[in-house]
Amino acid sequence: MKKILFSLTLLLSSFAFAQNQPLIIGMELAYPPFEMSDENGKPTGISVDMAYALGEFIGRDVIIEDMAYGGLIPALKTKKIDAVISSMSITEERKLSVNFSKPYAKSYLAMLVNNKSGITKSSDLNAKGKKVAVKKGTSGHTVAEKYFPNAEILVFDKESAIILEVSQGKVDAFIYDPLTIYKNWSKNSEATTPLLEQFETESQPWAVAYRKGEDDLGAQIDDFIDEYKANGGFNKLADKYLGEERAFFKEKNVPFFFD
Template sequence: MLHLSVQTILRRASAGIGIGFVLAATLPFPTTAQEHMPMRIAVEGAFPPFNYLDANNKLQGFDIDIANAICKVGEFECQFIVEKWDDMIPDLVARKYDAIISSMSMSDERRQKVAFTERYYNSPSVFIVRKDSPIKDVSPAALTGKNLGVTSSTAQQSFAKHLYPQTHETVFRSSPELYKGLSDGSVDIILEDKLAIYDWIANTKAGSCCEFRGPDLVDATYFGDGSGIAVRLDDSERLARLNAALKSIKADGTYDMINAKYFPFSIE
């Protein structure tokens, strides 16, 4: 069984880097260096139900379970690093970790900076409003002048910036803050990954205030072809090994078991 424990706290003084910390995964691997590849995995830890810190400060969620399964099957020696979303791609490129398994959509813009595995799940984006909202039409023209909430450095923010320029955009640092902004009336409407917010709407008292509005958004230019694991562009060996491990957990039923733990429908 996987055991996660806090190993160290990384304090960063330079502006924009923020505070991260490392959680090491003690896995039942032999120590043969030729067979087992070390891998530091970046995860946000603030995107339930995909990745979050529980009351004991341990990482939980769909992304974490998928990462653990891949680490076991792919014979990786894995260490999780909790990091600010905005810093993930720059710090991956700077070799501060080796992979990002944090519900990162494979947009065209990101593909210029990092390489992605095959998709490990797919989710459309969607607008969400309070149930008493008069907003019925979510077209760019209809939302002119409305306060639209998005999360910083996400595909949803990029989509809104380019296709909804006449809205008043409010940028939140994390998904929980985005949801609170909608429920307390700080914004009129938000744009979010549909699966990410599903649990909040369906299973929490706070989320009962709100509902989806308008069609699912599946623009590949901004949202890519689902979510993948990101590695550096030159890390072809790790990319191939991750793809093989991902294929394996889908073939042996592990993926389906993890899927069923979080969603009553397939997200593959």
């Protein structure tokens, strides 16, 4: 009996210790308005607000760790962070390494093409001599290899470098989500064109990634997503950060992240 009581006490103490520890959330602060920094270098955006709301829901302080997108899952696996909230889509490959919460948003992939590329529809990109730029570690990277095997795929770490390549005509197209495509087209409309058609068969669900074996945290995250959605939290974030873009998507009959 003493052994059982000791084991139970140790288990409860471990749980209480974990609850008192800050929740370290990893994200790359380079995808406005979801993940970004304000003029003072402070994390802000939809994912940041969501992360702090999650911490409040489960009773833990939140620390935001900014890191390169490709390093998020390795950091999660090596326990440098506790979860990833970084507009990360669920893929079969990622599911081999980490667990995912319920989806909280969804997106799909679109293209930004150079006006002189001759590309008017997505299938035009799947040809020898065509060059497609993708950001390392993103769904666009994986999907490009599947849908455009005949094109040359160029992998970049920074979105800004890709946009420069497309606008200068050094690559024919950039594959990313439609919000990013829309924003970069609006800044480079003389040299580029957005192709918002959905060339994939399915949308890309976004979710919170957490370590395998940490089912208690996963259940808490799922409960948070359910309650936050029911209380209109995601719609409030969209109104706060994406009012103009949401109206544009509706006008063009393009699916929106939280629809």
